[in-house]
Amino acid sequence: MPIMKSKMILFIFVFFLIQNLLYAYEIENSNSVDIQVSFQKISHQNPWLVGEPFSKKGKAIHLGKGQFFTVTLAAQKPLLAEMDSYDYSVPKLKITAYDPETGFTLLQAIDTDRLSKQVFIDEKSVQKSCRSGKTRYVSLPFSKTPLKAFLLEKKESDEPNFSFQNSVVCGITYQDLLIPTEYIRFFLNGNGYFRSFPHPGWMYDVQLTPSERAYYSRDIGRGILVTDSFPGIGPAYSLFPGDLVIGINGVTLQNLKDWDKYDRVMDLILRDAKGQLKKAGAKTNLIVYRNHQKLLVSYPLGVYKTDHFLIPEQAPNRNPVYLIVGGFFFTELTGSYIKEFGSEYRVKSEKKLVYLTDFYQKKTHPIRERIVILSRVFPLDGNVGYQDFQDLILETVNGARITSLEQLKTKMDREDTNSFAFEFSGGKIAIFSRRDIVDLKTELQNIYKIDRIQNLEE
Numbered sequence: 284m285p286i287m288k289s290k291m292i293l294f295i296f297v298f299f300l301i302q303n304l305l306y307a308y309e310i311e312n313s314n315s316v317d318i319q320v321s322f323q324k325i326s327h328q329n330p331w332l333v334g335e336p337f338s339k340k341g342k343a344i345h346l347g348k349g350q351f352f353t354v355t356l357a358a359q360k361p362l363l364a365e366m367d368s369y370d371y372s373v374p375k376l377k378i379t380a381y382d383p384e385t386g387f388t389l390l391q392a393i394d395t396d397r398l399s400k401q402v403f404i405d406e407k408s409v410q411k412s413c414r415s416g417k418t419r420y421v422s423l424p425f426s427k428t429p430l431k432a433f434l435l436e437k438k439e440s441d442e443p444n445f446s447f448q449n450s451v452v453c454g455i456t457y458q459d460l461l462i463p464t465e466y467i468r469f470f471l472n473g474n475g476y477f478r479s480f481p482h483p484g485w486m487y488d489v490q491l492t493p494s495e496r497a498y499y500s501r502d503i504g505r506g507i508l509v510t511d512s513f514p515g516i517g518p519a520y521s522l523f524p525g526d527l528v529i530g531i532n533g534v535t536l537q538n539l540k541d542w543d544k545y546d547r548v549m550d551l552i553l554r555d556a557k558g559q560l561k562k563a564g565a566k567t568n569l570i571v572y573r574n575h576q577k578l579l580v581s582y583p584l585g586v587y588k589t590d591h592f593l594i595p596e597q598a599p600n601r602n603p604v605y606l607i608v609g610g611f612f613f614t615e616l617t618g619s620y621i622k623e624f625g626s627e628y629r630v631k632s633e634k635k636l637v638y639l640t641d642f643y644q645k646k647t648h649p650i651r652e653r654i655v656i657l658s659r660v661f662p663l664d665g666n667v668g669y670q671d672f673q674d675l676i677l678e679t680v681n682g683a684r685i686t687s688l689e690q691l692k693t694k695m696d697r698e699d700t701n702s703f704a705f706e707f708s709g710g711k712i713a714i715f716s717r718r719d720i721v722d723l724k725t726e727l728q729n730i731y732k733i734d735r736i737q738n739l740e741e
Contacts, residue, residue, distance in 0.1 A: 314447045315342040316399040317367040318353060318376065320388065323360045327603040327620040328658060331733055336362065342444055343376075344452060347401045349392035351376060352467055354443035354455055357386040357425045360601050364390050366397070380470070382479045383601075384428045384587055386443075387470045403451045404464045404471075413446075413453035413464070420549045421460060427587045428480050429549055433461040469560050479586035481563050483552045484517015486510050487528065489544040505529075505537050506572060507548055513645055515591025518582040522571065529577070530570030553584070594618065594644040594654060604688050607736040608695060609715045609723045610661040611669070611705070613677065615688050616654040618644065633674035635708065652687040657707060661731060665723045666713075675707035692739050695720075 318341060324334030343353035343364075355361065364376035374395035381388050392398060403409075420429045439456040446453040446461060455462040470478055487507040495508065506529040512522045529536055531551040539547050555561055561584055569580040589595040596618040598604065605614045614620065621640050624632040639654065655677040660670045677685050681704055685691050695703070703720070705713045715723070727733060 313399050314402055314450060314452075315344050315445055316351075317341075318343045318351070318364050318390075319367065320353065320355045320364045320378075321362045322356065323362055325360060325601055325603070326623065327598065327614065327617060328623050330603040330605045330614070330738065331735060340367075341442065343390065343399075344402050344445055345399045346404065346471065349395075349398060350379075351390040351392065352471070353388050353390065354457075355386045355388050357423075358383050358597060358601075359386075361388060364388075366392075366395075380473065380476055380478050382470065383477065384426045384479050385423065385430075386425070387466075387478070389471065400450065402447070404467050406465070406468070408451045409453065409464045412448040412451040418546070420546050423457065428482055429553070430462055430466060430480065431546075431549070433463065435459045435461055465560065479563070479588075481553050481561055481565070481584040482513075482516055482587040483549070484519075484567075484582065484585055485512040485522055487545075487548065489541065489548070505539070507536060507544070511645065513587070513592075515589075516585040516587055518569075518580050519591075521580050521582070522569065523573075525573075527572040528569050529572050532568050535570075589618075589644075592644055593646050594640050596644075602738070604739055605737060606688055606692055606695075606739060607661070607724075607727065607733070608691075609713070609720050610663045610666045610727055611672070611713070612658045612661065613655055613688060613691060614658055616640070616656050616676075620656075620658075635676070636674055652690075655685050655688055655691060657705075661727055663723055663726045663730070665719055665726060669713050672707065672711060672713070675709060675711060677705060677707055679706045680704065689739055692737065 319338045320341065321336050321338045324337055326332060326334055339356050341353050341355050343351040343366075345351055353364070361378045361381055363378060366374040366376060374397055375393045376390035377393055379389045379391050416433045418431050418433055421432050422429055433454065435456070438459045441458060444456045446456050452464050452467065453461070454464050455467070466480065469480065486509075488510050489507050491508055506527040509522055509524050509526040509528060511524060512519045514520075531548065534551055536544075536548070550558070552567060553561060555565075563584055563586050565584045567582055567584055569582075571578045571580050589597070590599045594616050598615070598617055598619070603614060603617070603620070605612060607613070616636060616639070618640055621632050621636055622628050629637055636656065657672055657675045657677055659673045660666055662670045677691070679685060680691065680694055681698065681700065683694065685694075700717070702714060702716045705715075707713070724736060727736070
């Protein structure tokens with residue numbers, strides 16, 4: 284009996300040893316490796332809570348010296364990554380660079396020599412080994428950044444993957460697109476933790492209506508019509524919807540063919556004369572036709588982010604700000620706040636906030652920096668009568684218009700008064716004395732155990 288037991292232990296040991304050796308061999312000889320990226324869940328409707336981590340599986344390629352590249356979830360907050368393993372080692376990968384727009388991520392292996400083989404992304408190898416084809420500027424479903432991608436003959440997976448020719452990376456496959464390797468090189472050669480690709484800063488329509496074509500062609504011929512100009516990214520205060528752009532960086536648009544005009548215009552904005560992607564900050568010159576006059580508009584290329592929008596898609600740096608006064612939970616309206624109501628947010632959330640987000644998100648506003656809202660009221664003995672207030676826009680405090688949460692906090696801290704009158708959308712009003720606010724803060728912390736009533740000073 285002891286002999287049988289010893290043989291069984293030996294068999295199990297040998298089995299796991301062989302499995303580990305086979306797995307190590309497979310890793311070292313594969314072009315890509317399975318990884319799992321962990322993220323920090325953030326709630327805009329409960330920003331004082333530390334969210335549970337969650338993870339996303341994907342493929343990564345080894346660029347050399349323990350540096351890996353993957354495409355993971357966009358618009359998130361990655362914490363770390365782990366390489367899939369059959370044993371208990373679970374090699375760790377540190378996040379070293381991330382693009383919130385596309386989910387492009389650089390990682391560095393930590394304390395492990397178990398690496399997949401190095402693949403090649405240099406321009407010479409790609410040109411020699413990879414086929415080219417028809418390209419088109421596209422934006423991925425989760426992104427606003429235009430990328431010049433090859434069109435595949437058949438649809439691939441809905442999850443990002445890589446296309447190889449031997450050990451050469453030909454690009455990133457996603458659905459029916461192949462994103463060229465040049466975007467991996469561009470990302471790799473960037474600086475800092477947050478790295479993004481350039482965005483035009485404005486959008487356009489190349490197909491004018493017959494009446495628009497007849498109106499503009501009297502003086503200047505062919506051009507493209509500006510449909511959007513994004514604050515904080517491009518020339519939002521000098522280029523406006525309805526303007527006609529007739530020249531870009533010294534090139535007239537008169538002779539561009541309609542069938543590829545959209546892509547040619549993108550090339551003129553985002554690429555240099557050699558066809559290389561420009562970096563953020565590159566100067567762009569537009570010849571604009573407005574009110575029967577030609578104007579020069581110059582601006583530096585930027586990357587797409589909504590920090591300067593009246594209603595950002597997400598709080599800057601994914602850090603939703605909040606302030607609790609008298610049990611009133613104030614925050615600044617964002618797209619992510621609305622969407623936390625779920626897939627049916629248009630039905631379940633406040634209609635006025637949905638309307639504002641749909642139609643005024645990108646608008647420049649002469650007064651407001653942000654839209655401050657009262658999300659909800661924590662029920663306390665001292666705020667009975669206001670506890671049904673929810674998702675209201677804060678208009679004024681003591682008659683002064685509120686344009687940001689920072690301004691509200693400053694007013695509460697510095698104004699020499701014994702009472703505060705809060706006026707909200709819908710004509711609703713709440714009044715608290717300064718003594719009430721102090722007492723309600725103590726009651727809030729005792730009942731709800733919320734230690735920090737604001738995060739504006741982080």
